[in-house]
Amino acid sequence: MASGASLNQSLFEEQEMIISSQLGIFPFHTNMSSSFPLGFNQPLKTLSPPSPLTTLSDHSTLTKQKEDFPPHFSGLPQLLSLQRSASNYWAWGGLSDCMSMKRSEGDDHQHLGVAAVKMKKIKARRKVREPRFCFKTMSDVDVLDDGYKWRKYGQKVVKNTQHPRSYYRCTQDNCRVKKRVERLADDPRMVITSYEGRHIHSPSHDEEDSQAASQLGNFFW
DNA sequence: CGGTTTTGACCCGCGC
DNA sequence: GCGCGGGTCAAAACCG
Numbered sequence: 511m512a513s514g515a516s517l518n519q520s521l522f523e524e525q526e527m528i529i530s531s532q533l534g535i536f537p538f539h540t541n542m543s544s545s546f547p548l549g550f551n552q553p554l555k556t557l558s559p560p561s562p563l564t565t566l567s568d569h570s571t572l573t574k575q576k577e578d579f580p581p582h583f584s585g586l587p588q589l590l591s592l593q594r595s596a597s598n599y600w601a602w603g604g605l606s607d608c609m610s611m612k613r614s615e616g617d618d619h620q621h622l623g624v625a626a627v628k629m630k631k632i633k634a635r636r637k638v639r640e641p642r643f644c645f646k647t648m649s650d651v652d653v654l655d656d657g658y659k660w661r662k663y664g665q666k667v668v669k670n671t672q673h674p675r676s677y678y679r680c681t682q683d684n685c686r687v688k689k690r691v692e693r694l695a696d697d698p699r700m701v702i703t704s705y706e707g708r709h710i711h712s713p714s715h716d717e718e719d720s721q722a723a724s725q726l727g728n729f730f731w
Numbered sequence: 732c733g734g735t736t737t738t739g740a741c742c743c744g745c746g747c
Numbered sequence: 748g749c750g751c752g753g754g755t756c757a758a759a760a761c762c763g
Binding site for chain 1: 751754756
């Protein structure tokens with residue numbers, strides 16, 4: 511494996527990608543039996559890269575500014591792998607101190623995994639989109655409870671898939687965060703959830719879930 | 732009645 | 748320029 515930073519940087523440059531504005535890191539719990547990823551009310555059963563993909567590099571140091579991460583994450587950003595499909599890149603990474611941490615006092619340390627960040631190839635002149643990150647969960651329900659209120663504003667049948675893609679917007683005034691939910695064509699049990707933008711408020715949730723929601727808020731950036 | 736969902740139309744970027 | 752496909756709009760329907 512080539513040493514991280516320069517390798518990744520050259521990869522991104524070659525592919526005309528704007529790494530600083532397109533890359534996000536999204537830790538989640540990988541405990542399969544009991545814990546919920548990021549306060550979601552369904553257990554995360556699996557996470558795997560979309561296929562077919564080509565692994566470009568593994569275990570490389572990411573050239574991302576630490577200041578771009580939430581203040582409570584102090585570790586070095588690590589790019590675990592970078593994978594490529596026809597038109598998109600998926601980065602699997604996280605911060606080193608996210609790999610094992612406590613949710614609250616008295617808890618055992620739980621191992622944290624990381625989720626995928628979909629990064630479209632961007633040409634130099636194209637206008638910059640909001641940072642978008644997405645993850646995959648095995649779930650019967652399409653819309654995972656993430657503590658925020660969403661209003662559906664569209665649904666579209668995507669080519670070569672039998673399941674429609676749904677578009678949601680955060681219902682909070684002035685909050686422009688959008689969410690996209692679709693099922694994997696080759697495995698309908700898997701739900702792909704994509705977020706675009708950053709919430710300007712904390713999660714609004716019912717009382718019984720307020721703790722999970724506030725923990726969720728700590729994870730979002 | 733107000734908020735949410737549905738759904739066809741429209742818009743826009745991209746590739747040819 | 749044109750067609751295609753993804754994303755958004757907005758009016759109507761739905762629901763609590």
